[in-house]
Amino acid sequence: xxxxxxxxxxxxxxxxxxxxxxxxxxxxxxxxxxxxxxxxxxxxxxxxxxxxxxxxxxxxxxxxxxxxxxxxxxxxxxxxxxxxxxxxxxxxxxxxxxxxxxxxxxxxxxxxxxxxxxxxxxxxxxxxxxxxxxxxxxxxxxxxxxxxxxxxxxxxxxxxxxxxxxxxxxxxxxxxxxxxxxxxxxxxxxxxxxxxxxxxxxxxxxxxxxxxxxxxxxxxxxxxxxxxxxxxxxxxxxxxxxxxxxxxxxxxxxxxxxxxxxxxxxxxxxxxx
Amino acid sequence: xxxxxxxxxxxxxxxxxxxxxxxxxxxxxxxxxxxxxxxxxxxxxxxxxxxxxxxxxxxxxxxxxxxxxxxxxxxxxxxxxxxxxxxxxxxxxxxxxxxxxxxxxxxxxxxxxxxxxxxxxxxxxxxxxxxxxxxxxxxxxxxxxxxxxxxxxxxxxxxxxxxxxxxxxxxxxxxxxxxxxxxxxxxxxxxxxxxxxxxxxxxxxxxxxxxxxxxxxxxxxxxxxxxxxxxxxxxxxxxxxxxxxxxxxxxxxxxxxxxxxxxxxxxxxxxxxxxxxxxxxxxxxxxxxxxxxxxxxxxxxxxxxxxxxxxxxxxxxxxxxxxxxxxxxxxxxxxxxxxxxxxxxxxxxxxxxxxxxxxxxxxxxxxxxxxxxxxxxxxxxxxxxxxxxxxxxxxxxxxxxxxxxxxxxxxxxxxxxxxxxxxxxxxxxxxxxxxxxxxxxxxxxxxxxxxxxxxxxxxxxxxxxx
Numbered sequence: 001x002x003x004x005x006x007x008x009x010x011x012x013x014x015x016x017x018x019x020x021x022x023x024x025x026x027x028x029x030x031x032x033x034x035x036x037x038x039x040x041x042x043x044x045x046x047x048x049x050x051x052x053x054x055x056x057x058x059x060x061x062x063x064x065x066x067x068x069x070x071x072x073x074x075x076x077x078x079x080x081x082x083x084x085x086x087x088x089x090x091x092x093x094x095x096x097x098x099x100x101x102x103x104x105x106x107x108x109x110x111x112x113x114x115x116x117x118x119x120x121x122x123x124x125x126x127x128x129x130x131x132x133x134x135x136x137x138x139x140x141x142x143x144x145x146x147x148x149x150x151x152x153x154x155x156x157x158x159x160x161x162x163x164x165x166x167x168x169x170x171x172x173x174x175x176x177x178x179x180x181x182x183x184x185x186x187x188x189x190x191x192x193x194x195x196x197x198x199x200x201x202x203x204x205x206x207x208x209x210x211x212x213x214x215x216x217x218x219x220x221x222x223x224x225x226x227x228x229x230x231x232x233x234x235x236x237x238x239x240x241x242x243x244x245x246x247x248x249x250x251x252x253x254x255x256x257x258x259x260x261x262x263x264x265x266x267x268x269x270x271x272x273x
Numbered sequence: 274x275x276x277x278x279x280x281x282x283x284x285x286x287x288x289x290x291x292x293x294x295x296x297x298x299x300x301x302x303x304x305x306x307x308x309x310x311x312x313x314x315x316x317x318x319x320x321x322x323x324x325x326x327x328x329x330x331x332x333x334x335x336x337x338x339x340x341x342x343x344x345x346x347x348x349x350x351x352x353x354x355x356x357x358x359x360x361x362x363x364x365x366x367x368x369x370x371x372x373x374x375x376x377x378x379x380x381x382x383x384x385x386x387x388x389x390x391x392x393x394x395x396x397x398x399x400x401x402x403x404x405x406x407x408x409x410x411x412x413x414x415x416x417x418x419x420x421x422x423x424x425x426x427x428x429x430x431x432x433x434x435x436x437x438x439x440x441x442x443x444x445x446x447x448x449x450x451x452x453x454x455x456x457x458x459x460x461x462x463x464x465x466x467x468x469x470x471x472x473x474x475x476x477x478x479x480x481x482x483x484x485x486x487x488x489x490x491x492x493x494x495x496x497x498x499x500x501x502x503x504x505x506x507x508x509x510x511x512x513x514x515x516x517x518x519x520x521x522x523x524x525x526x527x528x529x530x531x532x533x534x535x536x537x538x539x540x541x542x543x544x545x546x547x548x549x550x551x552x553x554x555x556x557x558x559x560x561x562x563x564x565x566x567x568x569x570x571x572x573x574x575x576x577x578x579x580x581x582x583x584x585x586x587x588x589x590x591x592x593x594x595x596x597x598x599x600x601x602x603x604x605x606x607x608x609x610x611x612x613x614x615x616x617x618x619x620x621x622x623x624x625x626x627x628x629x630x631x632x633x634x635x636x637x638x639x640x641x642x643x644x645x646x647x648x649x650x651x652x653x654x655x656x657x658x659x660x661x662x663x664x665x666x667x668x669x670x671x672x673x674x675x676x677x678x679x680x681x682x683x684x685x686x687x688x689x690x691x692x693x694x695x696x697x698x699x700x701x702x703x704x705x706x707x708x709x710x711x712x713x714x715x716x717x718x719x720x721x722x723x724x725x726x727x728x729x730x731x732x733x734x735x736x737x738x739x
Binding site: 169202209210211212214217221222224242244246249256273 | 661
């Protein structure tokens with residue numbers, strides 16, 4: 001037991017720093033990813049009805065624009081739309097806005113900054129034809145959910161600064177180092193609750209692998225409850241704290257060593273729902 | 274009574290040794306297994322199309338009888354040249370009983386017969402004789418016809434039925450058709466699985482995708498109770514759903530009850546508590562023993578009915594109380610694990626919470642008690658003599674409290690459960706990088722691995738055939 005206390009003084013602190021940092025980075029990437037996904041989300045509208053080639057061709061086969069579409073027809077700034085066309089009986093075919101001469105079948109990506117109408121003009125022995133499509137550029141999308149919103153901020157603060165309380169083997173009494181950790185946690189939780197009065201916290205109880213799973217379920221419950229009671233004594237409102245025992249089902253370290261076992265004998269704070 | 278001859282003998286033998294060494298001593302050597310009936314099982318032959326199925330038939334018959342652990346199988350190399358195929362063979366100056374009862378085979382019993390293909394079926398004519406008798410008419414213990422489909426499955430079936438009948442002659446319960454329920458993480462999360470007594474036909478039962486563990490099967494084989502961390506529905510904040518971590522938030526552990534017949538979840542109302550865990554069914558299959566923090570304190574032992582109602586608190590302590598298991602014979606005596614004396618130890622009490630006494634010595638951690646079907650013994654896991662976490666399987670005669678150690682330092686051995694025959698024990702053991710399930714005889718011999726994929730633990734052996 002003395003060994004474990006000594007080990008605790010340095011090791012677990014280092015680990016609790018690294019893990020939340022990593023988690024934060026992952027969290028941030030998830031935010032970015034989710035946000036960019038959201039931007040691509042607007043469903044493309046159905047393409048405009050194409051003019052059937054078969055409808056009433058001029059007696060002398062004049063040029064016909066069978067189709068000219070932009071897909072998607074609505075984009076956000078920085079995104080692209082694809083123009084597609086199909087033309088027959090034309091010798092001279094061009095699109096404005098600097099695209100210039102084109103072939104009778106083709107496609108072209110365009111990146112308009114603002115809403116733009118593209119005109120396709122074709123000429124041939126039988127006359128001329130023209131058609132235009134408009135690519136709507138929508139207003140700037142709402143900003144992605146930022147890490148400034150209260151819920152995320154609370155999550156982040158907790159995962160960055162929350163500290164685990166460690167326990168002796170088969171014990172659920174809060175050690176003096178655990179008191180220090182939970183005292184800092186209490187201050188942190190009060191700060192988070194000021195920002196986000198709806199924030200809730202799960203106090204997790206964990207055990208090392210050596211006891212039976214059944215006994216450890218009950219022991220982890222005591223550890224979580226002991227940590228919760230301590231936080232409540234320091235003024236954290238009890239109705240924002242919920243306990244859960246993971247027994248030995250969610251170890252953060254899997255080596256068979258006292259160093260690792262100590263890391264797993266802990267109460268850990270995570271954001272609730 | 275007969276079916277526990279072996280165990281009674283081995284416990285008695287151990288008890289004598291324990292007393293010789295002084296109270297509380299534990300034998301560390303393998304216990305002498307006593308006298309078992311000796312049986313000769315010569316290969317049967319088949320006529321016509323049945324012959325090509327006899328390889329499967331003969332190996333199934335021999336393995337089932339040997340695997341029972343209740344018979345001494347005489348090596349086939351000691352058999353006489355002339356093998357009877359039907360009782361009349363003994364009357365025609367052919368083989369005689371003495372050929373089998375005398376040396377070299379020295380058999381007490383002889384299983385023989387033959388098969389034939391008839392009407393697209395395999396027909397087994399099987400006999401069991403007590404070859405120590407002088408009169409053939411009194412020698413016959415079994416003479417029976419068995420039918421199966423004319424394929425490997427059919428030949429295996431008739432062999433299993435013949436083996437089951439033979440075992441019944443010696444008071445043994447056949448394990449054929451019984452299922453073992455257990456926890457496996459091979460799908461990525463801990464779920465309940467089941468398999469046959471020999472490890473065949475492994476099937477996933479639950480799909481809760483969180484942590485599902487601690488299975489208990491009702492004695493009538495119709496229901497299973499276990500403990501699951503429910504995945505909480507989406508969070509209060511829409512933003513939070515974008516965080517994988519948030520979406521996976523788990524709720525506090527709860528008891529679930531499922532029908533084994535339909536597989537469906539049945540209604541069970543959990544107590545308002547930070548934890549509820551299933552532990553055992555009462556013999557009537559209509560009540561559950563659980564441990565819960567419904568008292569808002571340390572985990573305590575309760576009884577509920579099958580839907581969670583009629584809550585009765587059994588323990589009233591300021592210490593951890595877990596794993597209540599009821600004596601299947603009396604329905605009145607509980608064994609359980611308590612931290613009231615310091616480290617977890619096994620205690621016994623009446624179902625009303627009175628008459629509490631400690632069964633284990635107080636040394637090490639003693640956990641995972643499991644009653645034998647006859648209600649005389651418990652198997653359990655104990656670290657006595659080892660470092661914390663290094664569990665071995667022990668069996669205790671509850672009346673005398675004499676203990677026998679079944680595993681000896683081969684990995685971490687936990688969660689023993691008794692087979693319905695009262696002779697086999699199933700348990701989990703971490704003997705390499707993973708935890709796997711094994712069976713053995715209650716004297717620690719004939720250890721057989723049943724699982725290989727992922728980690729597998731917490732086996733319970735059910736009479737259920739579902």
